[in-house]
Every structure is written in structure tokens, then in C-alpha cells.
Amino acid sequence: MSKQVEETQAYKDKQNLQWVGKPVKRIDGSEKVTGEQKYKTDYNYPNMVWGKVLRAKYPFAKIKSIDTTKAEAHPDVVCVLTHKDIPGFNGFGIVTPDQPVLCENVVRCTGDAVALVGAETLEAAESALELIEVDYEVLDPVTDAEKAMVQGAPKLHPDGNIHSHVSIRNGDIDKGFEEADYIFENTFYSPRQMHAFIETEGGWGMLKPDGSLMIQCPAQYGHRDKLQIARALALNPERIHVYSSPNGGGFGGKDEITVQIHLALLAHNISGRPVKIHLSREESVLAGIKRHPFKVTVKTGATKDGSLVANKVCAIADTGAYASLGGAVTALAIEHASGPYKIPNVDMEGFCVYTNNGIAGAFRGFGVNQVCTGIETHIDMLAEKTGLDPVEIRKKNAYRQGDVSSLGHVVKSSVGTIETLEKAEQCDLWKNRDLYKSQVSEPWKKRGVAIATSFHGVGMGLGSPDYGAATMELLEDGRFKVGVAIEEIGTGNGTVYAQVAAECLKCSLDHIIVVQGDTTKTLDSGTISASRSTYTGGRAIATAAPNMINLLSETAAEILDVPKSEIELANNKLMVAGDESQFVTYKQICEILLDKRKSTRVEGHFYLPKEKEELRNSGGAPHHLYGYMTHVVMVEVDTLTGQTDVLKVVAIPDAGKVLNPQGLEGQSEGGAVMGIGYTLYEDVLIEDGMHKTKNFTDYIIPTIRETPEIVTIPVESNEETGPFGAKGIAEVVMIPIIPAIMAAIHDATGARINRLPATPERIYHAMQATKKPSLISR
Amino acid sequence: MKDIHFKVNGKNVSVNCAPTKTLLDVLRDEFDLTGSKECCGKGECGSCTVLLDGVSVCSCLVLIGQIHDVSVITVEGIGLTSNMDVVQQAFVDEGATQCGYCTPGLIVSSRSFLDGINHVPTDDEVKTALGGNLCRCTGYTKIMKAVQTAARKQLTMEETTN
Ligand code: FES
Ligand code: FES
Numbered sequence: 001m002s003k004q005v006e007e008t009q010a011y012k013d014k015q016n017l018q019w020v021g022k023p024v025k026r027i028d029g030s031e032k033v034t035g036e037q038k039y040k041t042d043y044n045y046p047n048m049v050w051g052k053v054l055r056a057k058y059p060f061a062k063i064k065s066i067d068t069t070k071a072e073a074h075p076d077v078v079c080v081l082t083h084k085d086i087p088g089f090n091g092f093g094i095v096t097p098d099q100p101v102l103c104e105n106v107v108r109c110t111g112d113a114v115a116l117v118g119a120e121t122l123e124a125a126e127s128a129l130e131l132i133e134v135d136y137e138v139l140d141p142v143t144d145a146e147k148a149m150v151q152g153a154p155k156l157h158p159d160g161n162i163h164s165h166v167s168i169r170n171g172d173i174d175k176g177f178e179e180a181d182y183i184f185e186n187t188f189y190s191p192r193q194m195h196a197f198i199e200t201e202g203g204w205g206m207l208k209p210d211g212s213l214m215i216q217c218p219a220q221y222g223h224r225d226k227l228q229i230a231r232a233l234a235l236n237p238e239r240i241h242v243y244s245s246p247n248g249g250g251f252g253g254k255d256e257i258t259v260q261i262h263l264a265l266l267a268h269n270i271s272g273r274p275v276k277i278h279l280s281r282e283e284s285v286l287a288g289i290k291r292h293p294f295k296v297t298v299k300t301g302a303t304k305d306g307s308l309v310a311n312k313v314c315a316i317a318d319t320g321a322y323a324s325l326g327g328a329v330t331a332l333a334i335e336h337a338s339g340p341y342k343i344p345n346v347d348m349e350g351f352c353v354y355t356n357n358g359i360a361g362a363f364r365g366f367g368v369n370q371v372c373t374g375i376e377t378h379i380d381m382l383a384e385k386t387g388l389d390p391v392e393i394r395k396k397n398a399y400r401q402g403d404v405s406s407l408g409h410v411v412k413s414s415v416g417t418i419e420t421l422e423k424a425e426q427c428d429l430w431k432n433r434d435l436y437k438s439q440v441s442e443p444w445k446k447r448g449v450a451i452a453t454s455f456h457g458v459g460m461g462l463g464s465p466d467y468g469a470a471t472m473e474l475l476e477d478g479r480f481k482v483g484v485a486i487e488e489i490g491t492g493n494g495t496v497y498a499q500v501a502a503e504c505l506k507c508s509l510d511h512i513i514v515v516q517g518d519t520t521k522t523l524d525s526g527t528i529s530a531s532r533s534t535y536t537g538g539r540a541i542a543t544a545a546p547n548m549i550n551l552l553s554e555t556a557a558e559i560l561d562v563p564k565s566e567i568e569l570a571n572n573k574l575m576v577a578g579d580e581s582q583f584v585t586y587k588q589i590c591e592i593l594l595d596k597r598k599s600t601r602v603e604g605h606f607y608l609p610k611e612k613e614e615l616r617n618s619g620g621a622p623h624h625l626y627g628y629m630t631h632v633v634m635v636e637v638d639t640l641t642g643q644t645d646v647l648k649v650v651a652i653p654d655a656g657k658v659l660n661p662q663g664l665e666g667q668s669e670g671g672a673v674m675g676i677g678y679t680l681y682e683d684v685l686i687e688d689g690m691h692k693t694k695n696f697t698d699y700i701i702p703t704i705r706e707t708p709e710i711v712t713i714p715v716e717s718n719e720e721t722g723p724f725g726a727k728g729i730a731e732v733v734m735i736p737i738i739p740a741i742m743a744a745i746h747d748a749t750g751a752r753i754n755r756l757p758a759t760p761e762r763i764y765h766a767m768q769a770t771k772k773p774s775l776i777s778r
Numbered sequence: 779m780k781d782i783h784f785k786v787n788g789k790n791v792s793v794n795c796a797p798t799k800t801l802l803d804v805l806r807d808e809f810d811l812t813g814s815k816e817c818c819g820k821g822e823c824g825s826c827t828v829l830l831d832g833v834s835v836c837s838c839l840v841l842i843g844q845i846h847d848v849s850v851i852t853v854e855g856i857g858l859t860s861n862m863d864v865v866q867q868a869f870v871d872e873g874a875t876q877c878g879y880c881t882p883g884l885i886v887s888s889r890s891f892l893d894g895i896n897h898v899p900t901d902d903e904v905k906t907a908l909g910g911n912l913c914r915c916t917g918y919t920k921i922m923k924a925v926q927t928a929a930r931k932q933l934t935m936e937e938t939t940n
Binding site: 025026028029030031032033034035036037038039042044195196197198199200246247248249250251280281489490491492662663665666668669670671672673674695696697701702703704705707710 | 806807810811812813814815817818819820822823825852853854856857858859862866867869870871873875876877878879880881882885904905906908909910911912913914915916917918919920921922
């Protein structure tokens with residue numbers, strides 16, 4: 001009995017760890033550095049057809065007619081498809097399927113797909129697109145989310161332009177502001193950031209001779225893609241096989257359907273030939289989802305002693321033409337809009353609004369990036385006003401495990417905010433900030449050092465299914481095949497899965513093979529998003545492991561002819577307790593099992609813990625689990641031009657127990673640099689519904705030259721429910737750095753920026769505005 | 779259509795195709811050398827980087843007609859899993875690859891940079907050398923370390939062989 005308990009609780013064992021927490025290198029590293037790893041568009045199949053998508057010519061227009069005759073007459077064209085050729089439901093979308101697979105009556109953004117062409121060559125497919133005649137009645141595009149909300153605005157969808165509205169209220173907001181000695185009120189604008197994964201969307205579709213459909217396409221949730229494809233094509237999902245791993249980067253941008261349904265449709269119309277679509281960067285910029293630009297008005301009240309007493313937030317999110325995950329993004333933003341603090345009176349609401357500005361959806365941070373700037377900026381303003389230390393104010397207001405958060409719920413899971421702030425105070429950059437600030441590279445440059453803290457929910461929140469599932473199979477060669485559907489999108493979750501499996505089974509890492517993102521070989525385990533894959537996949541494996549151990553021990557007991565209770569796991573074998581001479585190998589066990597025609601495969605299933613009650617109208621709050629993080633940054637601002645460089649970053653995450661230090665640092669460094677891009681450079685410009693931004697020529701992401709020195713100091717709060725104490729990391733790593741950079745610019749120059757990205761022009765103008773009129777020389 | 783003769787990873791090859799096809803497409807479609815990737819097609823990202831007679835270039839910007847008699851080295855020519863180059867090993871050891879889509883281009887650029895120096899480069903030198911390769915995942919920090927680690931290893935190897 002006690003043995004059994006120990007086995008099922010193995011993931012809680014923090015002693016004598018062999019793999020978990022150790023500097024294990026990526027198991028897929030060699031294939032990546034040699035170019036041997038095949039991404040989905042790297043495959044080649046004979047007798048292929050090239051697929052191309054005709055995109056809408058206008059951001060908002062009625063379709064009067066579509067004439068495909070000329071395109072069909074092209075000698076190298078195999079098929080031309082329109083909405084008429086969709087056998088099932090003409091729509092997709094993770095939550096609300098409001099995006100047409102191929103538009104019928106109306107186009108709502110220039111990324112909209114109107115027709116598909118399959119052709120013998122790429123050139124033929126491209127020229128056929130030009131031969132399709134679409135007669136449009138052009139409408140005035142709706143380009144401003146706030147204007148889209150007013151009555152009388154042209155309606156993009158039958159129910160109007162407000163896709164969703166969420167609100168969270170706690171305490172008495174009016175009383176809170178009455179108690180306040182200081183009130184800060186500001187409006188913040190955020191950019192339309194692009195995921196800019198280096199691999200654009202693309203893949204293959206093929207109808208197999210047995211009538212099943214194969215889709216090979218980088219994606220973040222193959223099992224869900226299956227269902228979305230099935231709905232559009234009126235197919236049995238069991239006859240659709242999706243291969244969605246590895247991804248050349250995702251960051252949320254491949255969570256929604258990209259080209260899967262188009263591939264499926266084409267595949268059904270070309271007599272079993274394989275079809276490939278691979279978006280050019282320009283098409284990816286046009287059609288791919290982006291981060292929601294937000295307008296956030298924040299009013300924060302505080303008392304003289306530095307206590308935050310009230311916070312009122314109104315956020316408007318521009319979701320573009322379709323919902324995708326816009327409702328969820330807005331809800332998560334509102335859940336996080338008062339920071340990781342215990343503000344007794346809050347009133348926060350968010351609107352997710354349709355416009356003709358492309359399409360927005362999931363993106364690392366999921367709405368929190370946009371709202372963290374308000375509360376963090378106001379805390380800095382409070383520090384400035386009162387002369388209190390900005391770290392002390394944060395510590396004073398931060399909730400601890402067991403406290404009631406601003407949302408009014410008791411936080412039961414681990415909370416590392418205070419520890420991250422303490423580490424920040426002790427770090428070299430913060431302690432010696434005056435010295436660092438004095439070391440400017442040019443006399444006309446100024447340096448600033450600042451701190452910010454934030455948090456991010458792990459998992460899906462209330463109201464959405466959230467589960468993990470793993471399979472574990474003993475192979476003839478004595479290795480274990482561990483299957484977790486959650487895709488590899490770059491994070492190295494596969495390596496962590498191998499570590500967890502090896503740790504639980506007490507075998508060496510090279511005894512583990514990991515299979516991901518293949519719906520034929522794995523069980524549905526949810527999406528690779530919401531910072532959930534380490535936690536969820538890890539727990540699912542830790543749940544499967546005892547079943548495997550049971551199978552192994554039972555068989556070993558039989559072979560060695562001793563009671564099962566005397567069998568012990570040893571390194572890469574099972575032995576009789578206390579007698580090393582009596583053992584069996586995994587290989588022997590597999591032989592016996594196969595001989596007896598017994599299964600060598602076990603499963604493990606796991607549901608993420610959830611809160612009992614959802615806050616009314618919150619759209620899924622609160623989460624049970626959060627990751628926490630503090631960033632300290634140093635910037636240098638050129639006062640002549642506004643040009644700003646981030647020179648140093650100290651990243652202090654609380655992701656629970658760190659399972660793979662190198663992987664955690666990788667997330668931290670990648671997140672910091674993406675956060676720098678968000679804050680200083682990146683924005684997809686859309687004017688009158690038309691993209692001004694087209695490629696990396698005019699969309700600037702940080703290069704190695706803009707990379708600062710980044711130090712990561714993890715704080716390992718122990719999350720009881722996590723695999724070996726782990727939580728999640730992937731999103732929080734790009735959040736506090738945003739307000740930290742904004743505050744550092746202020747520390748350097750006195751200028752406050754409320755519109756991101758903080759381009760040199762904006763910083764320059766903000767600096768000018770801080771100067772007294774008499775001092776501005778003309 | 780035109781016959782074009784050149785060398786890929788040390789082997790003499792020839793293709794018969796439109797001279798306007800890019801070298802990148804030829805490498806990927808005709809020779810199944812899919813390590814080189816197209817990400818922007820515009821010379822902005824470096825994920826298609828190969829060596830032409832030892833010089834690193836964006837293969838998406840080179841037309842096949844331009845490389846008659848030229849020697850091309852791709853990431854596969856630098857090393858495969860069975861015989862990894864020091865710089866490839868250093869990328870694995872330092873954790874400098876995440877999704878890996880940018881990695882082949884970075885390996886080629888790093889190899890070409892290391893071929894031209896015999897010291898351990900400073901951060902600034904690495905930044906200048908790799909400024910043309912975009913990576914969205916790693917935040918470049920481990921890439922910088924990997925190149926320096928490789929340089930260090932390369933120097934010790936040279937010392938022992940001399
Ligand atoms: S694909 Fe050649 S530089 Fe981007
Ligand atoms: S590792 Fe993903 S883009 Fe560099």
C-alpha cells in the first residue's frame with residue numbers, strides 16, 4: 001500500500017533527483033543544428049499540386065459575384081474552389097467560428113480568403129489567382145475600435161461589433177477613491193505586434209487511398225484542428241490525421257487554423273494528389289493573426305503610506321475582423337489588470353471589438369502585456385509622489401499565498417512575487433544603479449534603471465476544458481515511447497517530458513523517446529498555449545508512470561518468482577529489493593509481455609485543478625495557478641534623437657521548480673527580447689484597413705545587435721500540484737519588462753510614454769514635453 | 779531552361795532549370811537540402827544563408843544562373859548529426875537553438891565568421907557578424923555564448939594539431 005502511494009506521488013519527490021532540474025541538453029538539438037530536422041514544408045512528395053489562396057482586395061466589401069471560368073481554363077490549373085465547394089460549415093474559429101473558410105457574401109479584412117487554386121506549378125497558381133474575377137461593392141472600412149462600438153456604426157457581424165464584454169468588480173470603487181490621497185489616471189495604447197515566427201504558415205494535405213485525410217501542418221493543437229477541419233468538410237474526425245510538430249515558432253500565432261482547412265479542401269478535389277501551401281512572408285503578414293491593440297484607461301487610487309486602495313480599468317481590444325480567441329484575450333487582460341496585488345476596491349471591464357483591421361488572436365502574454373503597463377506605471381508615479389521606494393510599494397501591496405487578491409479570491413497556489421522583488425533588490429544592477437547610470441556611453445545620452453513586476457495565469461481558467469494525457473509504451477528494444485500530443489513549438493517541452501518520464505521510471509534519459517503533435521499516436525492533451533505544457537504534460541506523464549511501473553513490477557515479479565512487493569526500480573532495470581544479482585531488464589519484460597500477447601502500453605490522464613467558482617461576467621477568472629515575475633532593466637536614451645537601447649536586463653521568474661535550467665533561461669532570454677521589440681519597435685501598421693507593413697523590411701524585430709546582457713535568477717516557489725513543483729514560464733517572461741522599460745525611460749529622461757512602441761520620435765516628443773517652455777530652444 | 783554546373787557540399791552537380799530560379803529553391807527542391815529555409819525571401823532574415831566560394835550570402839537573393847562553377851556549402855555541408863562541426867556542437871551544448879528554424883542560417887554565418895578569425899570573439903564582434911540573422915525564439919544570448927564557446931574549442935583543437 002505505502003509503496004503504491006509513493007509511486008503515484010513520485011512527482012512530488014524533490015529528493016535525489018537524477019534528471020529533473022539538471023542541465024539536460026535538448027534531445028532534438030542535433031537535428032536542429034544540422035538542418036536535418038524536417039519541418040512540415042520541408043517534405044517533398046511526387047506528383048504534387050501547388051495551392052494558393054486568393055485574398056480579399058478590400059478590407060470591407062460585399063461580394064456580388066465570383067467568376068472562376070478564366071482561371072479554370074488555365075492549362076496548368078487543376079482546380080479552383082470557392083465557398084460553393086465547401087461540403088460542411090463554412091466557418092472556423094476556436095471559440096466562435098465566425099471566420100469564413102472562403103468568403104461568400106462579404107469580406108471583412110484583406111486577409112480574408114475568397115478562393116483557392118490548385119495548379120501544376122507555383123507560377124501557374126499565382127497567375128490563375130489573377131484570372132479569378134470578383135465583383136465587389138466596396139464599403140467604408142471600420143478602422144477604430146471605439147467608433148465601431150457606437151450605435152449606427154456599420155455592423156461587421158449580425159450581432160454587432162462588440163464581440164464580448166467582461167467585467168470584474170470587487171469592493172466599493174467609489175469608497176476606494178474617496179479614501180485615496182492620490183489618484184492617477186492615464187490612457188495607454190499598445191501596438192499590433194506580429195508573432196514573426198521565422199517559419200511562415202504552410203503544409204501539406206493528402207487524401208490517402210483508404211479515404212483518410214492527412215494534414216501535415218505546423219500548429220499548436222492538432223487534435224482541435226481535426227475537429228475544425230471535420231466541421232468544414234463534413235468529415236468524420238476519426239478519418240483525419242494531423243501531424244503538427246515540430247513548429248518553426250508559434251507564440252500563439254499557430255493556435256488558430258492557418259492553412260489546414262484550405263489544404264483539406266484542395267486535397268479533396270485533386271484525386272489523391274498531395275497539395276502544398278506555403279505562405280510567403282507578405283501573405284503571412286496579411287492573413288496571420290496579430291496581438292490585439294488595446295486602448296486601456298486606468299485610474300488608480302493610493303494612500304500616503306503607499307497602499308493601493310482602488311483601481312478602475314476600461315480596456316478596448318481591437319480583434320479585427322474575427323473573434324478567434326479575442327474574447328478570451330480580453331478576459332485574461334481584465335483578470336490581470338490590477339497586477340499581482342491586493343487592491344480592495346476594483347472595477348475593471350473590457351470590450352472585444354470587431355473592426356476591419358486584419359485579425360487578432362492569441363499571442364504570448366494573451367492580453368496581459370497590454371494591461372500591465374497601467375498599474376505598474378501608476379505605482380511608479382506613486383513612488384515618485386510619495387518618495388517611497390518603488391520596490392517597497394510593490395512588496396506592501398503584493399498578495400502572498402493565502403491572501404485575498406484584487407479579484408476577491410483567496411490565492412491557494414504558490415506565489416513568488418515577494419521573493420522575486422527581494423532578489424531584484426539584491427541584484428547587482430539595482431544595488432549599483434547609480435554607478436551604472438553614471439557610466440553613459442556619450443555625454444548626451446542618459447541612462448535609467450527601473451523595476452516592474454507582473455504575473456500570468458497558467459492553464460485555461462474556468463469554463464474551458466483543461467486536461468493532459470500521456471501514453472507510455474515499452475518497446476522491444478527496452479526503451480519507452482512517451483506520447484504527449486502537445487506540440488514542440490521551440491520551447492523544448494519534449495526534453496522536459498523525457499526528463500519527467502526518466503525521473504519517474506528511474507531510467508536513463510536515452511531510454512525515452514518522445515512523440516508529440518501526431519494525432520494518430522497521441523491522445524488529446526490540449527493546446528500548446530497558456531504556459532501550460534510543462535505543467536500539464538509533466539503531470540500527465542507522472543500519472544502514466546505509476547501504471548507503467550505497476551506493469552513492469554508485476555511482470556518482473558513473475559519472472560523472478562518473488563512477490564511484487566519485493567520488486568524495486570533500479571537504474572534501467574527492476575531488481576529484487578536488496579539483491580542486485582536478481583534483476584530483469586526492460587527488454588526481457590517486453591519480450592514476456594509480447595509473448596503473452598499483453599499490452600505494453602499504459603496511459604495517464606490529468607485534469608488541471610480549477611477554482612470552484614467563476615467570478616460573474618469575468619469570462620473565466622480566476623485561474624488556480626499563476627506564474628510571477630520581476631524585471632529590472634537599464635536603458636540608455638539618446639537625448640538628441642530619442643533612440644533608446646536596453647543595455648541590461650535582470651529577469652527574476654517564479655515558475656515554481658525549474659525542471660530544465662537551460663530551457664528556462666532560453667524562455668527568459670527570448671521573452672525579454674520579444675518584450676523589448678514590443679516596447680520599442682514593433683507594430684503592424686494598418687491604414688484604412690490596408691496593411692502598410694509587409695515584410696521584415698518594414699517590420700523591425702530585435703536582432704542580436706539589440707540584445708542586452710540578460711541575467712536570469714529564478715525563484716523556485718514550490719507548487720504542490722505541479723510536476724516536481726513546477727508551474728509555467730513561457731508568457732510571463734515578456735510581461736514586466738514592458739513597464740520596466742517604460743519606467744527606465746522615465747528614470748533617464750523624465751518622459752512618460754503611454755503609446756507603444758516607444759519609437760525614437762515618441763520618446764523625443766515626450767522628452768520635449770517635459771521641458772519647461774522657456775527651456776525649449778527653437 | 780539552362781544547364782548549370784556547380785558544386786554543392788563538395789560534390790559536382792548540375793541542374794537544368796530556368797536561370798531565374800533562386801539558389802534556395804534549387805537547393806531545397808532539386809537536392810532536398812532543406813536545412814536552408816525561406817522566411818522572408820528578401821534578404822532580411824538570414825535563414826537561407828549558404829556559403830558561395832566561402833562567402834556567406836542569402837541564397838534567396840541568388841539566382842541559379844549566377845552561380846555557374848561556384849562552390850556552395852549549405853548547413854548540411856558543415857556537419858551532420860554523425861559528424862557535427864564544433865559550432866553545431868556548441869549550439870547544442872549552450873542551448874542556442876529553440877524552434878530551430880533560424881538555426882541552419884546562424885550555423886552557416888557563424889562558421890563563416892569563425893573561419894575568418896583565430897581568437898575568441900567579443901560580444902560586439904559576434905553581434906556584428908550575426909547581425910543579419912533573425913531569431914525570434916532565443917533572445918540571442920545563448921547564440922552569442924555558443925559562438926564564443928566554439929571559437930575557444932576551435933583554438934584548442936588548432937593548438938593540439940599544430
Ligand atoms: S529568406 Fe533569404 S534572407 Fe530571408
Ligand atoms: S530558434 Fe526559433 S527562430 Fe531562432
